[in-house]
Amino acid sequence: MDCSDKKECREKKAAIIQATVELVGEHGFHGAPMAMVAERAGVAAGTIYRYFENKDALITGTYKDLEERLQAKVLQGFPEQGTPREKFFHFARVLVKWWIASPVDFRFVEQFHNSPYGVAQRRDKLLGKQRNLCWDIFHEALEQQGVKDLPLPILFGLTFGPLILISRDHNHGFIALDDTMIEQTIEGCWNAVKR
Structure with a gap:
């Protein structure tokens, strides 16, 4: 262009x-x-x-833009030398705060992940074909035997699934998340998978 x-x-x-x-x-x-x-x-x-080029490119390009913005937020203050737990907490904290501060972005991302547009991409991320920060965090945790020996999709589901639900419930007004509740929820998610 x-x-x-x-x-x-x-x-x-x-x-x-x-x-x-x-x-x-x-x-x-x-x-x-x-x-x-x-x-x-x-x-x-x-x-x-x-x-x-077309609507498919628009949808995937929009998702890529949102993902890049999130990545930039996550990398601010990311504990590179921290433990997998510290890295997960940082990532999860940024993610939940972004989702509840930007509910429109969150709705788009949810729809993308649950549509044919996002399935192949999620598969590549979950299976490590497309390396990403989440994969790296949990792969390191598995190598250090800090989390249960479960497939990555299950570890992601046990940790990020509840974060998605509480963010959605906050955005619908069912609960009001504050910093303390966010930290307690992230702790609960980590406890679900730690050894």
Whole structure:
């Protein structure tokens, strides 16, 4: 894509991504056609195609953008030399706080992970074909025998599954998470898998 004003290009792409996140969060993938995304983003319908080849590329590109933003947040203050427990606590804390501060982002990510768009990617991450921080944390914990000898998908389910549920319940107003409750929940998740 040729764009003479780099700042304007970045702003348009960011507006398209934000519109996609919002519309998918409100209406699901099928309820967020390209024309509606363009209208919400305040760009011409054809503009989206300068950044994304088609709707599939838009959806996966939007997810990638959210994932990169999360990764940047997680790496701030990440305890590189810490124990797997310390690394997990840091990661989980950042994740839950992001999910409850940005419920629209959270809804998009949930829908992505539970759709055909996200299944192959999740499979690659869970099976270590696509290395990521979670995989590294739990692989290290398994090597050090700090967690139960279970397959990674089960370890992820026992730790991140409850965090997803409490974040969703907070966003729906069923509970009100504060820092203390977040820490206690993360502790409970870790206790579910530690040896």
